[in-house]
Amino acid sequence: MKAAPLNKKFWTPGVLVMLCFMIAGAIAILGRFTGGIGYVTNLSNARPWGLWVGVDVATGVALAAGGFTTAALAHIFGRHHYESVTRPALLTAALGYTFVVLGLLVDIGRSWAIWKPMFNWNFNSVLFEVAMCVMIYLNVLYIEFLPIVAEQFKDRVNLPGMLSSLNSLVNWILKTGDAILNKTMWIFIILGVVLSCMHQSSLGSLMLVAPTKLHPLWYTPLLPLMFLASAIAVGYPMVIFETTIATSSFKLDPEMDILTPLTRFTIYLLGFYLLIKTGDMIYRKTWVYLLDGTYQTNSFLVEMICGIALPWVMLLFNRVRQSRTGIFIAACLIIGGVVLNRVNVFIVGYKPPISEGTYFPAVGEMLVTFGLIATLMFIYRIAVTFLPVLPGSREVNV
Amino acid sequence: MLLSRRNFFKILGAAGASTALPAGSAQAWSSKAPDDPYGCLVDLTRCVGCRKCEEECARVNELPAPERPNCQCTIFEKNRRPDDDAFTVVNRYFTGRIDNFNKPVPTYAKVQCMHCQDPACVSACIVGALTKDETGAVRYNKDKCIGCRYCMVACPFEIPAYEYDDPITPKVMKCTFCYDRISKDGGLPGCAGICPTEAITFGKRSTLLKVGKKRVKENPGIYLDHIYGEKEVGGTSWMYLSSVPFKKVKLPGLPETPSPKLSETIHHSLFSYLWSPIALFGVLAAFMSRTKKEADNPDNKGGV
Numbered sequence: 001m002k003a004a005p006l007n008k009k010f011w012t013p014g015v016l017v018m019l020c021f022m023i024a025g026a027i028a029i030l031g032r033f034t035g036g037i038g039y040v041t042n043l044s045n046a047r048p049w050g051l052w053v054g055v056d057v058a059t060g061v062a063l064a065a066g067g068f069t070t071a072a073l074a075h076i077f078g079r080h081h082y083e084s085v086t087r088p089a090l091l092t093a094a095l096g097y098t099f100v101v102l103g104l105l106v107d108i109g110r111s112w113a114i115w116k117p118m119f120n121w122n123f124n125s126v127l128f129e130v131a132m133c134v135m136i137y138l139n140v141l142y143i144e145f146l147p148i149v150a151e152q153f154k155d156r157v158n159l160p161g162m163l164s165s166l167n168s169l170v171n172w173i174l175k176t177g178d179a180i181l182n183k184t185m186w187i188f189i190i191l192g193v194v195l196s197c198m199h200q201s202s203l204g205s206l207m208l209v210a211p212t213k214l215h216p217l218w219y220t221p222l223l224p225l226m227f228l229a230s231a232i233a234v235g236y237p238m239v240i241f242e243t244t245i246a247t248s249s250f251k252l253d254p255e256m257d258i259l260t261p262l263t264r265f266t267i268y269l270l271g272f273y274l275l276i277k278t279g280d281m282i283y284r285k286t287w288v289y290l291l292d293g294t295y296q297t298n299s300f301l302v303e304m305i306c307g308i309a310l311p312w313v314m315l316l317f318n319r320v321r322q323s324r325t326g327i328f329i330a331a332c333l334i335i336g337g338v339v340l341n342r343v344n345v346f347i348v349g350y351k352p353p354i355s356e357g358t359y360f361p362a363v364g365e366m367l368v369t370f371g372l373i374a375t376l377m378f379i380y381r382i383a384v385t386f387l388p389v390l391p392g393s394r395e396v397n398v
Numbered sequence: 399m400l401l402s403r404r405n406f407f408k409i410l411g412a413a414g415a416s417t418a419l420p421a422g423s424a425q426a427w428s429s430k431a432p433d434d435p436y437g438c439l440v441d442l443t444r445c446v447g448c449r450k451c452e453e454e455c456a457r458v459n460e461l462p463a464p465e466r467p468n469c470q471c472t473i474f475e476k477n478r479r480p481d482d483d484a485f486t487v488v489n490r491y492f493t494g495r496i497d498n499f500n501k502p503v504p505t506y507a508k509v510q511c512m513h514c515q516d517p518a519c520v521s522a523c524i525v526g527a528l529t530k531d532e533t534g535a536v537r538y539n540k541d542k543c544i545g546c547r548y549c550m551v552a553c554p555f556e557i558p559a560y561e562y563d564d565p566i567t568p569k570v571m572k573c574t575f576c577y578d579r580i581s582k583d584g585g586l587p588g589c590a591g592i593c594p595t596e597a598i599t600f601g602k603r604s605t606l607l608k609v610g611k612k613r614v615k616e617n618p619g620i621y622l623d624h625i626y627g628e629k630e631v632g633g634t635s636w637m638y639l640s641s642v643p644f645k646k647v648k649l650p651g652l653p654e655t656p657s658p659k660l661s662e663t664i665h666h667s668l669f670s671y672l673w674s675p676i677a678l679f680g681v682l683a684a685f686m687s688r689t690k691k692e693a694d695n696p697d698n699k700g701g702v
Binding site for chain 2: 032033034035036037038039041043044045046048049072075076077078080107108109110111112113114116117120121122123124125126127128129131186189190191193194195197198201202205206207208209210211212213221224350352353354355
């Protein structure tokens with residue numbers, strides 16, 4: 001049950017495909033930093049936010065919610081049964097947030113000025129709060145991850161070549177850090193949950209400043225609550241998704257004894273999200289738009305039916321919860337629903353009141369996004385290969 | 399076990415009390431608009447579409463000269479928006495009015511930053527690079543800007559433009575209200591000074607409202623009884639008079655609530671003094687210590 005490094009071949013065809021996407025993304029990023037944002041994107045003055053904000057940033061943050069939701073379950077609410085999924089979820093969160101920041105560096109016009117919010121505070125700005133939380137939370141995630149590195153390399157630090165003179169220093173840092181964190185980790189675990197709740201909800205508040213620009217199906221004062229509820233609801237489905245992919249691609253034990261009970265929480269969490277979304281639609285009478293046939297409305301319907309209602313109903317059945325394929329499909333639908341929600345709020349539902357014309361991401365934008373995702377998966381694979389992240393001893397030999 | 403539970407409720411109670419206080423005393427949102435700002439009143443019935451304002455704006459603000467400055471026909475065939483090369487543009491609209499010879503009558507409308515009283519862009523800006531000045535000007539400081547473009551998302555008039563072709567140091571570009579000129583005695587914005595038909599009147603916003611209302615009253619049947627910008631999004635420094643509905647000249651219908659009001663109210667009631675994060679931290683810490691004690695209690699071993 002104890003987490004261990006994988007003992008598997010690293011270079012597989014899948015990894016080579018990832019490498020191709022990474023190279024294509026790197027070329028697109030090169031284009032962005034030589035020709036400007038306009039050179040690789042379809043962004044305009046009427047449409048200042050597109051794929052990079054909607055997917056790389058907003059969706060990236062939402063899908064990294066597995067980190068704080070599993071930490072809360074196992075470490076704060078004491079369900080130690082779930083401890084084996086906290087490490088992969090933590091790794092995903094740490095990588096996810098790293099890539100949110102990398103995505104931001106590509107998207108913002110003055111990447112070199114990204115540090116400026118630390119010294120120029122606008123407390124009225126929702127984005128300021130989001131930025132501060134993301135910055136601190138990223139550091140908290142790295143701190144939470146340090147003991148995993150320490151566990152693997154403590155007293156075994158062996159840096160190559162010239163760096164070997166630093167061996168004892170690095171070892172000392174690892175050991176001291178680990179010892180300090182052993183006593184103080186509870187602070188960082190709780191801080192991680194608090195910071196997550198703060199910025200997950202505030203990401204939803206971002207659009208509240210533009211009441212005339214977001215479609216009424218999404219514009220509601222409850223947006224922050226909905227963003228928080230959906231982030232919490234997507235946390236365990238993300239764990240199911242990753243664990244199923246990782247255990248089937250590395251041929252490990254499918255861990256159904258952990259994943260099936262996790263889905264029981266998801267029924268309540270997703271049910272709550274479905275309830276407030278439906279209730280808000282009825283209360284604000286926005287259901288009048290539902291059959292108007294515009295692509296915004298259709299996108300909303302897909303989000304509500306395929307992304308929330310359908311997987312929620314699926315999970316009510318014990319047969320689905322016991323089936324590896326069943327929970328994987330349900331998890332994919334829930335994740336798809338949250339992705340679509342973020343895309344809807346930031347891209348599809350955003351209609352400039354004066355300019356006409358629609359936005360569709362340019363090839364360059366897509367290459368950057370795919371490239372960043374491929375890099376994330378690549379590093380995930382490096383990490384689980386060399387660090388004790390996945391429960392290794394339960395490996396199944398096929 | 400008993401002790402830890404009692405302790406837990408004690409902490410929970412303390413956290414609850416601390417949450418109730420600031421939430422109850424959270425201050426109601428109040429406008430941060432300057433008391434006596436300048437403004438401009440644009441009278442669309444006077445504008446003849448000469449585009450001198452475009453030319454003067456470009457000169458004063460050191461922007462590229464406008465496209466075909468002397469053209470007053472084909473340039474109007476496509477609707478233009480202010481962009482990173484032009485802080486103001488004039489568009490021509492045929493709104494269905496016809497003259498005595500059955501010819502359609504054009505209406506010309508100049509667009510630029512409205513310099514809102516409570517600007518959404520200023521509220522949104524992550525670093526406070528945009529500020530509402532006492533003069534009424536919404537000013538941009540490129541040295542603080544990080545280029546997130548949230549101001550552009552927030553603006554209800556779609557005004558801020560971006561230098562999308564600059565890879566390293568792009569700026570947000572929008573009308574400056576000729577701040578350097580109007581902050582000096584007797585200074586006029588470039589466009590208001592050059593306008594040959596006096597379609598643009600510069601002055602204190604309060605005076606302009608009086609002028610506008612007088613003009614509507616003294617010319618019955620000419621103007622709509624609506625000064626655009628008096629109440630839109632809580633009021634703007636730039637205001638319009640017109641004889642045709644404002645929507646037909648692409649001045650969008652907007653609520654009277656200032657754009658930042660809802661987001662700032664929600665944001666501050668959730669996070670002022672960081673009360674909610676602190677309370678949440680307390681509650682979670684209480685939970686954690688309780689579950690830890692339960693786990694340490696030999697009677698509860700294995701009972702997770």
